[in-house]
Amino acid sequence: MAELLLLPGAGGDPWYWHLVVARLEGRGHTAVAVDLPAGQEDAGLREYADVAVRAAEGLREVVLVAQSLGAFTAAMVAPRLPVRALAFVNGMIPLPGETPGQWWSATGHAEAQAAARGEHDAAEDFTHDLPPSVVRAMHDRQRDQSAAAFASACTFDTWPRVPIHALVGAEDRFFPAAFQQRLCRTRLGIEPVVVPGGHAIALSQPGAVAGWLDLVGRA
Template identity: 50%
Template structure:
């Protein structure tokens, strides 16, 4: 088996810290890991700049065993980077799965996210249409000690990225896995199943956890990454 090297791409805000618990777990297993920090608050940087940073972080010499993982908004950048890297596997975590020519700003309406989130809020007893609250939609399943730490790493995402189109004509020819949280309140599980099926023809794998499950469930996320790698590694593996 080939030893994998992981390139971990964060979501909105671009903080590499989002992946720090998964990265630590993978390193304990002897894996090479790079968590990419993206300039989320820089209005001069958009998807082309983000993609370049991910490609540079992956390094010019790695030619085998490269696994790229992108969380939420990071699915846009991770997939673009895979078109320029010798990636062996792409893993999307609670992702915003893009379509050709689509911007992250358009993705919300195109996928019907707001409708599905409202319906899920109603089912679970939250007041649909209430003002967005990070504690309710992002932090609800984090360990208490991480909530304050997460606030210290909060960074806005620039309008430039939300206006930047996904420029590939089709999904990159890289084996792709989609991992979703059953407790995600921002992208409810039924919503994510539908989008993954419609856009990639993939049935996502589900696990416990909310939108930030690399923080709330790092060991299990690391386990899933390793399992996906085992599935695609080897001469008889299929994508």
């Protein structure tokens, strides 16, 4: 069975993965969701990577999974662990030396989002496909995301020579599917898998995400 290390996005809350973790463990996998120090004003990507590496202690062949902003941490963690595969979920795919703050304009995110959003309310970009109970839980658990991470450079040279996978939510209003597909092709050289779901797809479609990660972990 696979050993999966799961990195959350902005806010750093491992709760984001809890429904997927339960399903992965039910299939016999080891799944560790990392609690990133997103609320610490002096914590940048290097500190995030240190926390993730410590959380992986004891794991021998890691499937490194990253949601959204977590992709920046994954790039810095991958050279430090025995990673056998990478998996991005609605990932904010970085280039070497790029900061998360630079990523938005470098990728043309604002234009892509405006073109895809149409009449949708921006306030619902993260929650439009979630059950009301999950939306309430998200609001109750809302964490601040410090600016330090967005100003720190993603210091990696290249992606490891391991299989790289990407999952895209077809209804993601924050990172539209066509935008993500373009990033995966140009920055990773891969074609992502597209499934129903929005940006918080691990909460809206945990079965689909866990099933995909099960396949990634068994490959």
